[in-house]
Amino acid sequence: MRISLGPGPDRAAPAAREPHVLHVTQPVEGGVARLVTDLAARQRAAGLRVTVACPSGGTLMNALRATGCTVIPWEATRAPGHRLPGEVRRLARLVRAVRPDVVHAHSAKAGLAARLAVRGRVPTVFQPHAWSFEAVDGSPANAAVWWERFGARWTARVLCGSEAEWRTGEQRGISAQWRVIPNGVDTRRFRPEGISARTGAGPLVVCVGRLCRQKGQDVLLRAWPAVLRQLPSARLVLVGDGPDADRLRAVAPASVEFAGPALDPAPWYRAADVVVLPSRWEGMALVPLEAMACARPVLVTDVDGARESLPPGHLPHCLVPPEQPDALAWALTTLLRRAPLRAALGAQGRAHVLAEHDVRHAANAVIDVYRELFGIVITPVVVPSQSRESITT
Known part of the structure; x- marks a missing residue:
């Protein structure tokens, strides 16, 4: 009870x-x-x-x-x-x-x-x-x-x-x-202002998390070629380490960077145009909350806690079914093409985390x-x- x-x-x-x-x-x-x-x-x-x-x-x-x-x-x-x-x-x-x-x-x-x-x-x-x-x-x-x-x-x-x-x-x-x-999350540590890890041009997608089956980076890598066909200059950075690191590197295209673990992921959130977490299961993941606290739009899979972590205005744009690379690619491409939408989602996300998380x-x-x-x-x-x-x- x-x-x-x-x-x-x-x-x-x-x-x-x-x-x-x-x-x-x-x-x-x-x-x-x-x-x-x-x-x-x-x-x-x-x-x-x-x-x-x-x-x-x-x-x-x-x-x-x-x-x-x-x-x-x-x-x-x-x-x-x-x-x-x-x-x-x-x-x-x-x-x-x-x-x-x-x-x-x-x-x-x-x-x-x-x-x-x-x-x-x-x-x-x-x-x-x-x-x-x-x-x-x-x-x-x-x-x-x-x-x-x-x-x-x-x-x-x-x-x-x-x-x-x-x-x-x-x-x-x-x-x-x-x-x-x-x-x-610590909204004073995770905030829009501060150091950014951004380098280079082109749309940047960042995925922060342990490189393991739970976090679904393999699904993201299957989705990524479809994103590149629409946005050839897009880049993807995987931040983290874990048991699947070698296997993921073996199938990743050149536009994917493996940044390794980060003591402070906030600079990577600030660098991102979109933060994505394609998990297979969660309780309520911290990464989307930290990214929203940095005023960045997030794209997550519809697993436990995902809907509850997002403000209502995010649901049509920022939630996709797990294990579906086509849906993930379509949602990523849509967000990367719409800068005003990303800005609005980022601002809404920051306000939501301050109020609720x-x-x-x-x-x-x-x-x-x-x-x-x-x-x-x-x-x-x-x-x-x-x-x-x-x-x-």
């Missing part, structure tokens, strides 16, 4: 010490890492004690330490396997040493390991960031669904980034105490979930009214 804020039977007596949150995450790059960093920073600003357990490597550890959080290495592979029992034992020891008031696990692997390690002894919040069973088929998918149904008994709250992600969970028979908190609002909503669990007094991060921009399209 879904729940609302306010006093309830599961509220405990106020904590006598500074509330302590332990975030557990396996991804150390990309959207999940950025979201964990933003949440940790906002929670620190609200007076919480924050510890994060994550693998070493990547950019996450340094970003977290810059916020003043305690970071503890927790080595874990991305997928379940023979290493899982050891990963669970190490995490259980870590939880006993840290003694958090709440454990907040991010994505499938950390959600699996954390709930096995804690087993409900500490209030546990799970945030899927896209369901694991959408990534696989057949027996692995059935096993993932079974686990999510079973693991829900050790989960105080399941946080979904979109209504669609919540509905997908319920449709698969997961019985949990749900909260839907739309993802947010500022990370400070999302962080306050997550703190409200913690407050539900044990009735602690936490001062929310104030979002100054003057930070909201007025944009006329």
